[in-house]
Amino acid sequence: MRASVKPAPLSPPPGSAPASLAGASARPLSAVDNDASPAGPTGLARKSRSRRIIAVGGGKGGIGKSMVSANLGVALAQAGHKVLLVDADLGGANLHTCLGVGPPESTLSDFLRRGKANLEEVMVATGVPGLSLIAGAQDSLDAANLKYAQKQKLLRTLLAQTADYLILDLGAGTSFNTLDFFLLADHGLLVVLPEPTSVENAYRFVKAAFFRKLQQVESQYGIQDLVEGALSTREGGLRTLHDVVAQVRRKAPSDAERLERELASFRVRLVVNQARTDADAKVGAAMVAAWKKFFGIDMDDLGALRYDDEAWRAVRKRRPVLIERPDSPVSLGLQRIAARLLSLDGLSSESAIP
Numbered sequence: 337m338r339a340s341v342k343p344a345p346l347s348p349p350p351g352s353a354p355a356s357l358a359g360a361s362a363r364p365l366s367a368v369d370n371d372a373s374p375a376g377p378t379g380l381a382r383k384s385r386s387r388r389i390i391a392v393g394g395g396k397g398g399i400g401k402s403m404v405s406a407n408l409g410v411a412l413a414q415a416g417h418k419v420l421l422v423d424a425d426l427g428g429a430n431l432h433t434c435l436g437v438g439p440p441e442s443t444l445s446d447f448l449r450r451g452k453a454n455l456e457e458v459m460v461a462t463g464v465p466g467l468s469l470i471a472g473a474q475d476s477l478d479a480a481n482l483k484y485a486q487k488q489k490l491l492r493t494l495l496a497q498t499a500d501y502l503i504l505d506l507g508a509g510t511s512f513n514t515l516d517f518f519l520l521a522d523h524g525l526l527v528v529l530p531e532p533t534s535v536e537n538a539y540r541f542v543k544a545a546f547f548r549k550l551q552q553v554e555s556q557y558g559i560q561d562l563v564e565g566a567l568s569t570r571e572g573g574l575r576t577l578h579d580v581v582a583q584v585r586r587k588a589p590s591d592a593e594r595l596e597r598e599l600a601s602f603r604v605r606l607v608v609n610q611a612r613t614d615a616d617a618k619v620g621a622a623m624v625a626a627w628k629k630f631f632g633i634d635m636d637d638l639g640a641l642r643y644d645d646e647a648w649r650a651v652r653k654r655r656p657v658l659i660e661r662p663d664s665p666v667s668l669g670l671q672r673i674a675a676r677l678l679s680l681d682g683l684s685s686e687s688a689i690p
Contacts, residue, residue: 387495388681389502391424391521394528395537397508400609401425401527403651404641404670405505406434410658411674412501413466420499421462423472424517425507426482432471435462436654440471447493448486455493464659468499482513491520510544518545519552519602523677525638527607528623530616535623542604542627542635549602550580557595559584577632602633607673608640616640638676641669 392405402425409421423431423444432440442458459468482490494502504521506514518524524545528538547563554563559580577599585592606624611617620637627635641647644666650657658667 387500387502388523389494389504389521390523390525390677391504391506391518392525392527393506393514393518393541394508394526394534395510395539395541396534399508399527399529399534400641400647401508402431402434402505403647403657404525404527404607404609404673405503406431407656407658407667407670408674408677409462409467409501409503410464410656411671412503412678413464414658415674415678417466417500418498419467419501419503420459420470420494420497421467421503421505422470422494424504424513426472426513431505432460432469433654434651435464435469435656437462437469437471440469443471444490448482448490455497464656472505487513487516510541512548515545515548519549523680524604525607526604527609528619529609530611530619530640535619538606538623539627543631545604546577546599546602546631546633549599553595553598557584557591558587559595600634603636605636605638607638610643611640612643617642638673639669641666641673 390408392401392408394401402423405421409419413419421431421435425431426444432438437460440458440460444458447455447458455470459470462469504517506517508514526538526541528534550559550563554560577596580599581592581596584595606620608617608620611619617640620640624635624637627633642665644657644664646661646664647657647666650660653660657664658670661667
């Protein structure tokens with residue numbers, strides 16, 4: 337029987353930095369500016385806005401990332417947006433199955449390695465108006481190990497698409513590819529189950545993403561030595577955002593202010609999946625409070641998705657639950673999360689989706 341988690345107290349896993357990043361030499365993926373594009377949900381005033389990227393990640397597999405990604409895509413498309421779902425789980429792609437789409441003839445591998453000139457050539461319809469899919473690689477042993485140039489090519493091409501929202505369904509864990517795509521998103525969604533192992537892995541994921549963010553800006557602020565020390569597990573290593581900023585402030589106060597603003601933009605948004613009890617539903621709020629206390633960084637609780645038999649029934653039917661049972665508790669929860677994301681982008685109030 338699955339053990340429930342009390343909402344408090346929750347503490348981050350031991351260690352001052354993620355071991356998977358210690359001594360890292362892979363180049364961080366640099367940011368690319370978003371373009372402007374018109375958009376607006378049905379029934380709401382349309383306004384000019386920048387394209388938005390949503391990345392859905394998690395500390396472990398089997399927690400419902402693809403289910404959340406697929407159904408958020410459906411919800412945003414139903415709200416009147418043009419949405420492009422990208423299966424960026426390059427080592428275990430299965431997003432097409434969640435959408436009831438057969439094995440695609442062309443995938444990201446064809447675009448990145450086999451000379452497909454346009455991303456449109458590997459894009460497939462999902463049957464949901466306004467929602468398209470790019471399937472992940474399924475036939476290459478090294479698919480999950482994209483080189484830096486390939487990541488840059490993929491990002492530039494994705495941002496050139498006309499979709500209002502790009503939703504990236506990421507692989508589990510803290511590989512460089514996963515962290516880089518997560519950090520590029522306007523909304524980094526972290527799916528977590530209300531179970532001790534999942535909560536611990538979620539903390540590790542956020543820590544790894546934060547220190548990867550430090551790697552991305554270390555040369556800009558001259559903090560290479562500082563980051564190397566932070567990535568060690570030695571006693572006295574950096575533990576919080578405030579530790580990083582305080583050390584930079586001793587050398588260059590103006591740089592410290594800019595760094596603080598930049599790092600403060602690192603804001604993960606939690607989605608608790610399969611909540612069976614009221615205590616389970618409060619795990620997200622408890623994690624937000626613990627992360628702020630122990631690491632000094634804000635995190636958002638987007639809400640909990642109740643455990644619902646309709647969810648796994650829909651998965652078995654290879655149908656999004658929002659299409660199969662739009663009135664089910666899990667569907668209503670997914671709609672509320674989509675509404676909160678739209679509200680964060682200034683596109684609607686949370687009451688736009690029930």
